[in-house]
Each structure stands twice: as C-alpha cells, then as structure tokens.
Amino acid sequence: MERIELVGHFGPYGGRFVPEALIGALDELEAAHNSASKDPEFQRELNHLHKSYTGRPSIITEANRFAEHAGNARILLKREDLNHTGSHKINNVLGQALLTKRMGKKRIIAETGAGQHGVASATAAALLGLECVVYMGEEDTKRQSLNVARMKLLGATVIPVTTGSRTLKDAINEAMRDWVTNVSTTHYLLGTVAGPHPFPTMVRDFHRIIGIEARQQVLEMTGRLPDAVLACVGGGSNAIGIFHPFIDDSGVRLIGLEAGGAGVESGKHAATIVGGTPGVLHGTRSYLLQDSDGQTIESHSISAGLDYPGVGPEHAYLHDIGRAEYRAITDDQAMHAFSLLSQSEGIIPAIETAHALAGALQVGNELGSGAILLINLSGRGDKDVQTAAQYFGIPL
Amino acid sequence: MSKESLAQVFARAKSEKRAVLIGYVPAGFPTLEGSKELIRALIAGGVDIVEVGFAYSDPVMDGAIIQEAAEVALRNKTGAKEVLEVVSSVSVPSLVMSYWNPIERYGVKEFTEALASAGGVGVITPDLTIEESGDWIDETERNDLHRVYVVAPSTDDSRLAKVANKCSGFVYAASLMGVTGARNSLADSASELVARLRKVTDLPIAVGLGVSTAEQAADVAKFADGVIVGSAFIKLVLQAPNITQSCKNVTLLARELSDGVRQGQVG
Numbered sequence: 001m002e003r004i005e006l007v008g009h010f011g012p013y014g015g016r017f018v019p020e021a022l023i024g025a026l027d028e029l030e031a032a033h034n035s036a037s038k039d040p041e042f043q044r045e046l047n048h049l050h051k052s053y054t055g056r057p058s059i060i061t062e063a064n065r066f067a068e069h070a071g072n073a074r075i076l077l078k079r080e081d082l083n084h085t086g087s088h089k090i091n092n093v094l095g096q097a098l099l100t101k102r103m104g105k106k107r108i109i110a111e112t113g114a115g116q117h118g119v120a121s122a123t124a125a126a127l128l129g130l131e132c133v134v135y136m137g138e139e140d141t142k143r144q145s146l147n148v149a150r151m152k153l154l155g156a157t158v159i160p161v162t163t164g165s166r167t168l169k170d171a172i173n174e175a176m177r178d179w180v181t182n183v184s185t186t187h188y189l190l191g192t193v194a195g196p197h198p199f200p201t202m203v204r205d206f207h208r209i210i211g212i213e214a215r216q217q218v219l220e221m222t223g224r225l226p227d228a229v230l231a232c233v234g235g236g237s238n239a240i241g242i243f244h245p246f247i248d249d250s251g252v253r254l255i256g257l258e259a260g261g262a263g264v265e266s267g268k269h270a271a272t273i274v275g276g277t278p279g280v281l282h283g284t285r286s287y288l289l290q291d292s293d294g295q296t297i298e299s300h301s302i303s304a305g306l307d308y309p310g311v312g313p314e315h316a317y318l319h320d321i322g323r324a325e326y327r328a329i330t331d332d333q334a335m336h337a338f339s340l341l342s343q344s345e346g347i348i349p350a351i352e353t354a355h356a357l358a359g360a361l362q363v364g365n366e367l368g369s370g371a372i373l374l375i376n377l378s379g380r381g382d383k384d385v386q387t388a389a390q391y392f393g394i395p396l
Numbered sequence: 397m398s399k400e401s402l403a404q405v406f407a408r409a410k411s412e413k414r415a416v417l418i419g420y421v422p423a424g425f426p427t428l429e430g431s432k433e434l435i436r437a438l439i440a441g442g443v444d445i446v447e448v449g450f451a452y453s454d455p456v457m458d459g460a461i462i463q464e465a466a467e468v469a470l471r472n473k474t475g476a477k478e479v480l481e482v483v484s485s486v487s488v489p490s491l492v493m494s495y496w497n498p499i500e501r502y503g504v505k506e507f508t509e510a511l512a513s514a515g516g517v518g519v520i521t522p523d524l525t526i527e528e529s530g531d532w533i534d535e536t537e538r539n540d541l542h543r544v545y546v547v548a549p550s551t552d553d554s555r556l557a558k559v560a561n562k563c564s565g566f567v568y569a570a571s572l573m574g575v576t577g578a579r580n581s582l583a584d585s586a587s588e589l590v591a592r593l594r595k596v597t598d599l600p601i602a603v604g605l606g607v608s609t610a611e612q613a614a615d616v617a618k619f620a621d622g623v624i625v626g627s628a629f630i631k632l633v634l635q636a637p638n639i640t641q642s643c644k645n646v647t648l649l650a651r652e653l654s655d656g657v658r659q660g661q662v663g
Contacts, residue, residue, distance in 0.1 A: 015525075016527060018456075018525065019457050020525070020548050023550075164453065164467070290497070293475035293476060293498055295453040295498070296453040
C-alpha cells in the first residue's frame with residue numbers, strides 16, 4: 001500500500017487522531033502559525049503584548065534560604081508567577097488569540113481544570129474583543145469556584161461539564177464536540193502541549209520564550225549554563241517552554257516532575273510518563289493512564305492543573321530517547337515544598353509548581369553545593385489558598 | 397447459510413431501488429445479552445447492516461445519547477472480548493465502530509485477526525486519520541476487512557478523494573458538522589457532501605448523524621446508498637422500562653425507517 005507522509009510527529013508520538021471534520025481547521029491553524037512565525041508584524045505585536053501587558057521578561061529570583069534544604073545547590077527561580085494572570089499560561093493564550101484574529105475567527109473555546117487556562121483565555125478574549133466559552137468539569141467548578149467567578153467577571157461564559165468524570169479530560173471532550181460543531185467560526189484555544197498537530201508544536205513555540213529568556217539570564221548571573229532545569233509536568237506546557245531552548249545543551253539535565261498523587265504504586269496519581277503506557281488520547285499519541293482495554297483511567301492529584309491522564313507527545317519522545325527524565329512527586333512531597341518556599345522565601349507557589357520545587361529539593365541534595373538548578377516557577381498560589389489551608393488544617 | 401457481503405447487500409438494495417438501512421448498537425448496552433437481543437430486534441425490523449459499537453471512555457464524536465449508552469456499556473465491563481462476542485452473534489454483515497485507542501491497545505494485528513475470526517466484515521474508525529493508518533491498512537487488507545472512514549461537510553475535495561481512496565465497503569458521510577444525535581431537520585450539507593463524493597469514488601455512500609425518522613430516511617435515500625441510524629434507537633432503549641419493551645420499540649422504529657429507505661429512491 002502507498003504510505004502517506006506523517007506530519008507533526010515526535011518519533012512515534014504526536015500526530016493527528018481526530019474526526020475528519022477537524023482536519024481543515026487544523027491545516028488552517030498550522031498554516032496560520034507557520035506564516036505568523038515568519039511575519040515580523042505578528043512578532044512585533046506579540047512582543048509588544050509580552051512587554052506591555054504580561055510584564056515580560058519575567059525575572060529570576062535566587063532562593064538562598066530554600067537552597068539550604070536543597071543541598072546548598074544554587075536555586076534559580078524563573079518567575080512566571082509574576083506574569084499577568086499569575087502563570088505561564090498567558091504566553092500561549094496571547095499567541096493563539098492573535099492567531100484567532102489572523103484567521104478571521106471571532107469566537108474562542110477553551111478547556112480548563114484548575115481554571116488558570118480558562119482565566120488566561122478569558123483575559124485574552126477581553127483584551128482582543130473575542131467571544132469566549134470555557135468548558136470546565138462540574139467537579140472542578142466546585143473546587144475552583146473563585147476562578148469561575150473570575151472568568152465570568154472577564155466576560156466569558158463558563159459551561160460546567162457533567163459527563164464522564166466531570167473533570168479536565170471531560171472538559172476537553174466537550175470542547176472538541178463544540179469545535180466539531182462550530183469549527184468554521186471558532187478557534188479551540190487548547191491550553192497545553194497535547195492534542196492533535198499543530199497544537200503540541202505551536203503551544204511549545206509560544207512558551208519557548210520562558211527558556212530563551214532564562215538561558216540568557218542564567219548565563220549573565222552565573223557565567224555558565226545550569227546543571228539541571230526542572231519543571232512540573234501535567235500536560236507539560238511550562239516544562240517544554242523552559243526545556244526546549246536547552247535541548248541542544250547536552251550538559252544540562254532536563255527533569256520533569258509529574259504528579260504522584262498518593263503514590264504511583266497506589267494507582268491514585270497523574271504521573272503519566274512514570275506510571276502510564278503509550279496510547280492515543282485527545283487527538284495525539286503519547287503516554288497515558290489507561291486500562292487493559294484502552295479506556296482512560298481517571299487521574300488523581302492534589303493539584304487540579306496536573307490532574308490529567310495524558311501528557312504532551314514531545315515529553316514522551318524526550319523521555320524515550322533519554323534526553324529528559326521524569327519523576328513522580330507525591331501530594332505530600334509537593335505540599336512540603338509548597339510550605340518550605342512560602343516560609344523560606346516569601347513566595348507562595350501554585351501547587352502545580354510545588355511539584356517542581358520538591359524535585360529541586362531531591363536533585364539539589366543529589367548534586368550538592370556546586371550545582372546550579374533552574375526551576376520554572378510556573379504559577380502563583382493565590383488560587384490554591386483554600387486547598388492548602390485545608391491540607392495544613394488552617395481554619396478558614 | 398453464509399452471510400451476504402457488504403457489496404452484495406448494497407447491490408441487492410440497488411436492484412430493489414432503495415437505500416440500505418444500517419443500525420448502530422454499542423456492545424454491552426444495556427447488557428451484553430441485551431445488546432445481542434437489540435441487534436436481533438433491529439434485524440427483525442429490516443436493518444440490513446449492523447454497526448456494533450465499541451464503547452470508549454472519551455467519545456468526542458458522540459452526543460449525549462450515545463455517551464450515556466457508552467457509560468452503561470463501560471460500567472458493564474465491556475471490552476474487546478465482549479465486542480467480538482456480539483459481532484459473532486449477528487446474522488447480517490456487521491462492522492465494529494470504534495475509536496482508535498481501544499484497537500491500538502488490543503493490537504492492530506490481533507484485533508483485525510480476531511474480528512475476522514468472529515465473522516465481522518469491517519471497522520468504522522471515527523478518529524483515525526489516513527495519515528496514521530499505515531499498519532491499519534496493511535492488517536485490514538491482510539484480514540479482508542473493510543475500512544470505513546468518516547468524512548464531513550468540511551472535508552475539501554482533494555482530501556475527500558484521498559480518504560475515499562483508503563475506504564472500502566462504503567464511505568461514511570457525516571450529514572452535518574457536529575456530533576451524533578437526532579436533529580429535527582437534515583441539513584443541505586448532506587446532499588452536497590454526497591454529490592462531491594460521487595465525483596471521487598465509486599464506492600457506496602452511507603449517510604449518518606442526525607437521522608431519526610422515516611421521513612428523514614426517505615430524504616437521505618434520495619441521494620445516498622445507505623442510511624445510518626444510532627441515537628434514535630438508543631434513545632428508545634433508554635426510555636423503555638425493560639429489554640422486552642426496548643426490543644419491541646426498536647423493531648417498530650426499524651420497520652418505519654426500513655419503509656423510509658424504500659420511499660426515497662425514484663429509480
């Protein structure tokens with residue numbers, strides 16, 4: 001049989017597993033992304049928003065007191081938490097919202113788990129005058145009611161999803177159903193480096209600015225490249241953003257920290273690469289949590305933003321070729337690091353980000369005082385105050 | 397007596413100046429045995445070809461009705477073994493309708509071999525693109541199974557030709573942009589899509605998505621070779637108090653639809 005050329009793959013991972021109805025829109029998006037990335041006017045507009053709206057470049061903070069718990073390695077925090085809307089998510093959202101206008105579409109839809117991507121999408125829609133509909137699992141709308149209110153204040157419509165497990169994975173299913181129905185007028189503003197091609201590549205490209213800035217900043221601060229770059233991995237967008245510009249620096253270890261929940265051995269986790277198997281979910285081939293029949297298994301994590309049974313295909317590939325390593329951090333380890341950073345540095349991180357910080361404690365102790373670790377502080381913890389207060393038994 | 401082939405079913409319908417009626421039931425819904433009974437009830441009402449659904453946890457092409465049926469089937473622990481068991485019980489040509497991951501997980505080679513042994517004639521894959529079909533094409537060819545891809549009104553002409561070229565048995569044309577489920581009226585997009593498909597393929601064309609009444613079936617039969625109905629049957633089962641009543645109601649609807657596909661074609 002004649003073979004058709006494969007596009008948008010990372011080794012055996014990635015690709016497109018979607019209804020034929022969406023192929024035209026994915027082709028259109030790929031073309032728009034390719035032409036925009038070569039268009040100086042588009043880049044100028046995006047850079048202007050980075051500077052004057054998001055507040056880029058984000059700074060680097062050296063965490064000296066936290067480092068005492070991490071083998072006295074130098075701990076450098078890339079402060080994506082200081083971006084407008086409080087996380088790295090805005091980088092991708094602004095890029096895709098500009099692409100939406102470029103394609104002449106007037107409506108965006110988005111999925112959200114914790115609500116951070118939904119809030120960022122609603123923000124960009126307000127800024128650029130787009131209609132915005134956010135799908136959110138009913139369970140998550142209850143867990144993150146403050147973010148639901150934020151999205152509504154920003155003018156977005158939030159639709160609670162009552163099918164399946166009523167969490168992020170089902171919100172993505174529902175967004176896909178909307179997109180299949182309204183694809184001629186609507187852009188699906190996917191929030192992570194998963195989904196069908198071109199999303200994993202495009203979302204990565206919009207987040208590469210994190211790693212590009214950080215690489216330069218670390219060189220200026222320390223005169224050399226870091227020994228390791230660490231980031232939390234749910235879908236994997238903040239991690240790929242900071243990893244990617246270091247991939248050719250073979251001396252720099254890239255370490256992704258997945259959500260180990262109650263422990264990978266308990267089965268209650270979201271550590272897709274550490275504890276999953278290759279398969280197809282939400283339009284892409286990657287690692288996922290699935291049973292022996294190929295049905296998706298529900299993930300578990302204290303962090304709503306990491307509570308996803310899939311992971312971006314480029315991470316699957318970086319894992320398989322040995323360029324990046326992935327570890328699981330349990331809820332308890334993450335909350336320990338959450339507390340430690342809050343009380344040693346005066347920075348309350350997102351619980352997602354706390355997984356990366358727990359990884360830094362491990363790796364710092366492994367490498368010792370001569371080492372330099374760069375950690376993506378991907379988001380701030382304001383949204384997690386209720387969860388953290390409950391965890392630590394602080395009455396509200 | 398051996399079953400007819402898909403080609404024979406379409407040819408016989410053509411000679412009778414009518415469209416083929418294709419009915420969908422997920423294996424394991426409402427129970428494993430219940431799904432077999434429902435299929436017999438469909439056939440008793442005049443369904444020519446059966447689609448046996450392989451329930452999946454994340455069915456992005458399906459509306460609320462089929463999602464609910466899939467959730468029931470999954471609660472009943474319906475996996476590949478059960479799907480194949482249902483296929484082997486069907487007395488007319490049957491295809492499996494499955495999202496891709498359950499097939500990949502079972503193994504492409506293993507699944508196609510097992511389906512052929514169970515007497516299935518093909519597979520409809522709503523989320524498999526032709527670009528990802530390398531092994532799938534090889535193994536379905538080897539096991540003499542039909543490959544049915546689903547095309548949509550948004551599929552452009554050049555891609556229609558490419559996808560139809562990889563289909564066998566028939567081409568599944570989605571009547572509209574959207575997910576499965578009954579609609580009050582059929583969009584013009586269905587006849588337009590079928591007309592564009594006729595220019596690029598000689599395969600029979602079956603239209604699905606949104607067809608629930610005899611009138612709609614008759615409309616589709618005017619321009620298509622097959623009419624696919626799923627959600628309308630499932631809805632009757634969800635509303636009925638027990639399997640006996642479900643089967644009665646399903647047979648009645650199948651009979652109406654079967655009359656419908658006979659009214660449409662003028663010759």
